[in-house]
Amino acid sequence: MDSDPIWDDAHDTTGTEPIWKKSRRVREGQVEINAVLATGTATDPDVTSDETTTITVDGQSITLEPSSTVLDGVAEADTNESVPALCSYQKDDRIGPRSACRTCMVESDEYGLIPSCSFPAREGMDIQTDTPTASETRDVNLDLVLGGHNLLCTTCGKNGRCELQEVSIENEVEHPRYGVVHDNEELEPIDESSPFIQIDRNKCILCNRCVEACNDVQVAGVLRMEGQAGDMRIGFQNGAETMMGSTCISCGHCVTVCPTGALVEQNLVEAATLPVPGFTHSNSVGKTMGEEYTSRPRRMTPMYTEEHTEAEPKIDEQTDSIWQYSDNE
């Protein structure tokens, strides 16, 4: 197969589709389907190594197979300092690295401070986890993650099985320097519309694992990233406001990969919370979306069959371009 089938007709300008209308690139090993997956996330290059490499981490020499990142080496070594690498997902290579949290920064001799989760392992790299800059950067970034989080573990369905909680304990975070989100006014309503999955965006760390699980692994094309800057959140590709309005097939994969209490199985929502009478996770936030679910749950949301996506390219079709230009000459 040609390495890049999209471009087979790149030389034939008459009657070909403009470059920006071609479908997105399909990564190796990824299922190729006809549906448009509009995940709203960037198509990252392959950030792993091409060949077997040997790197040094805190003085220990580690040999890594091809397709490795520096984090693979860090994980294998007995490091001088803990490297949270919060947003990375080491279990399934079709998920991540998203490289959003930047709590995996380490010092390298040649490239300076690098995000270990998404930096290709290169022969001879010398990595240190415990330089003052590396520790400070990881530390500040972890606090930045917590600064956008509703840290109310006692009512959270992931209490005791939450990666953010685990990492924070391990790194002895006591008072995150930027605080946490505790003001109810600032909280988003909890999406209670689905009988299977509860979404609490106030706990989401935007690690993108759910979006990848839903699109790249399940090929269900339900979840996406939407918005920019502070408004960025997980949303639905069909533009629905609630999970029940989405095309979810309730496979549960997104919940399995979610590192926080942002996605929780409905029947486990209260499993780990402290038994305070009348105090639940939903009323701790105070606002919910979606009706109380009364009829018998079905496997799919009613929207499932509808093929609809809201995701339009950023560049509109009216764009002037020279093939239009040369047409009328």
Added chain:
Amino acid sequence: MAEDGSIGEGPIIRVSTSGKNRIRGREVLHAAREPTASIPIVEVGPTGIRELEPLILATYQGETAFYPQCSLMRVRDLVVALDDGSLPTKGAMAVTEHDPDTATLPTPDEGTFALGHRRVLDRSGWVVPANTHDYVASEDFLAATAADRADEWLSTLQDVSLRGRGRGDGACDTPVVDAWSTVQTVRDERESEPVVVVNANEADPNAEMDRLLLESNPLAVLDAALAVARIIGATNLLVYLNENEDLARDRVNEAAAELTNKVGADIPIEAIAGPNEYKAGEMTMAIEALEGNHRLEARLRPPFPTEEGLYGRPTLIHTPRTLAQIRSLFANGGDTIGTGSDPGTRLVTVVGDIETPLTLELPTDETLSVVKQAVDLDGRPKAACVGGVFGGVTRSLDVPIHMNALTAANLGTNGVVELFGQNRCMLSVVGNRASFAEKENCGRCFPCRGGTQQLASMLRDIYDGAFDAEKIRELLGTMRRSSICQFGQDAQRPVATAMNEFESEFRAHAEGYCPNDVCIQT
């Protein structure tokens, strides 16, 4: 009209405006065409000095008179006089003598035109944009000989070590030849087809440099781009524009069609407009937009776009500014000016507390203080922000404008110098930038999304008396060191530099007053 271009020996009237003053320019153009006269009247691009627009250049027998902000009545009179065989000079800001058929703007020796050195702007405001006759009036298309001279040019580039210009360039501040050779290596190793992207989507309204080049001499940019594409063996050339810049877009489309006609259509040139958003100019977000994503965020790196870019192909991204330097280097047979470590010139748009922004071209060994001669500022400027929205704040303009000096002074290289008068409040200046960053980032990484939020809120807290310089500095360092893309890496710079230079002003706000009575009225 002017199918043959404007370069020749006969009398001619040129009307020069930028996209910003186009409406006024068209009025003047129409007025000029009202009298029945046989002399050509052509519309040319901007010169970079916007306060003169619409600028009339009346040329007769090797003499050109400059009439700034020309009225409709005057232009009619000029046309009639010129048609009668005389060049009126009354009321002209300058009159210059030159070769009757010169292909470059005959600039006056005095005033703003005399500042700096117009090397890439040599034809801006003089040639009819996108007109190939004018373009080849004194030299041939680079693209026409690119294939034969590839080796020669590559070694020139190697010797000269020209650096990329502008935040959207794939080789920003680094030698362009390195980017070219990476693309060539990847092409050979993976047998893939390279792409050249001209990144002209600079949504910072103050950064006029790329727009100026595309509006005034689009062929120079596209010709260089096509030459580069041929040298590195690219199969596609994309020009990525800003959706709001209609004039630049029209001229690029026209120039692309002309260029294809003249030097061949082996590499299709497509002009595509992206969103008018600051972040959309970042090199990987440009690629995301070109690939048709509905939401823009930065891609991880390394590998950089030169290795894996548009649709996974090796992608060379240059701004019009870089391409103009490349053209000027090759057109001058490899000769260049400026410092050895960062040769050539830089385009600098001067904005801020002045009436009209203007763009100068300065050799890289000149210092920024030249800009003070170009503008009318009440007294000495208090400070300047150098390098665009996320540039660095400085009290001194005594900094040479090459990369090493700018970086050493913690200033930006993105070519905008914003001057601040004595009564500006520096906290509010950088506070506004922090909140711009807080709203406009792509949202992908925490040091930038969370960092700008916390930064903006810590700056707001100063007004409530809480100023913790150490805590702010710690955050700024993390943003700079660990953000994915240049947006977050640079977003901290205005605050970092302003805090160094004006810490007492920050403290004053914490104590409840604004030394300039700007944000807290006393």
